Amino acid sequence: MRLRSAVGLAIALTVLCVVSIGCGAYAVYADWTTWTLMGRLLSDPGAVGDADLGRGESLILLAASVQSKALIVTCVVFIVWFHRVRTNAGVFASGSDKAASGAAVGARFVPSAKLWLPYRIAATTWESSRPLRADGGYRSFPSTLVNCWWGAFVAARVLGWCGGLAYRLAESPGAVRYTATAMLVGDVLDIVAAVPAPLFALRLTAMQRTKSAQGPVVAAVHL
Template sequence: MSAVPAGPPVPSPDAGPVLSGVRLRSAVGPAIALTVLSVIFIGCSAYAVYADWTTWALMQRLVSDPGAVGDAELSRGESLFLLASSVQSKALIVMCVVFLVWFHLVRANARVFAQGADRLADGVAVGARFVPSANLWLPYRIAATTWVSSRPLGVDDGSRRFPSALVNVWWGAFAAARVLGWCGGMAYSLAESPGAVRYAVTTMLVGDVLDIVAAVLTPLFAIRLTAMQRTRSAQHPAVAAVRP
């Protein structure tokens, strides 16, 4: 990696300033899009929670009195559950795509602010989510490093304090929701009795509630980190002209 030039970089008419071959890029647009999609996903997850609870109550009635639930009611309950799961899954995929775009941008910007702080390549921020097992801890490591690298400079000790609890709770809720959703889905597909279905939807209900928690925290994390990088860029002479 080349050394930082002694003087300020010459601005380009169609590109931001470059520091050691890395270009700052705006993450504001993806952060706004991610916020909108998070709200939509919260609505889809709330619908999934309703479907989970409806199915749980139906299975509870079936366990207590098998003759109290007819075939038509069972069919409607199953259709509601499957529809809610499908809608939620599609919304999650769209939100994750936009999140990955935003995540790649802020990770690349963080490497400008703290060069050498993390040896993982920028592409790992995207690819880590598709690696089995690693997708539960590697993205968290990248997010935590990006958060620390993007902290604005303070007046006294050189670093303004920004708590990392938001990162920890956000990723913990997201990872737990994914695990519970997978376990509940497997249990549902293998269930052969009302009691087994009730157990499966209970697991999925808890996972869907955690999905809502993670979806609430996702835009908070994105907006806060984007704002931190915007402030940090104003404090860095070499990149002051670009506000991510």
């Protein structure tokens, strides 16, 4: 087993996260437009025409389409990067974690585990990748980035899924306005999650790069 550079993947993931933030901002605008539109409809039905309603629905559908496509591409790159750094961590601390590197990919597709296993793997990978100090001890790298990223990501996914389902089932202006609120909060959390994600990726990649340069590692090459 040998180390493989994750620098290019981390940079690509950073770019995609910036794109996702832009898509999230557009989704927030669509949610806010729908929320205010439903508020006007509830207070004065005659002030809202069919064209306004059609525009609001088009905004929501376009935002959902753009956001889902960006999310898919970002997730694909993230999974490849995640598998790469997990494999590297296995070289740094062989046998220290029972979770195989393949779980870094498979965990995201197991419904009952995808909200917990990736976080556990990320946390153990972070710990295994800490560089050494001059005295031989491990340098301190708080896992705040891991916790903030995963917490915001899970909250955004749950709210987004619930809001999207409720929007499809909503039949009254009040119900649509309520679901728009849930989607708005979820999309804001998406933006929040997209900020620590590349910071986490770049920091972890840099940690592994530093650790690989500190001395020989069994069956490894420098990143």
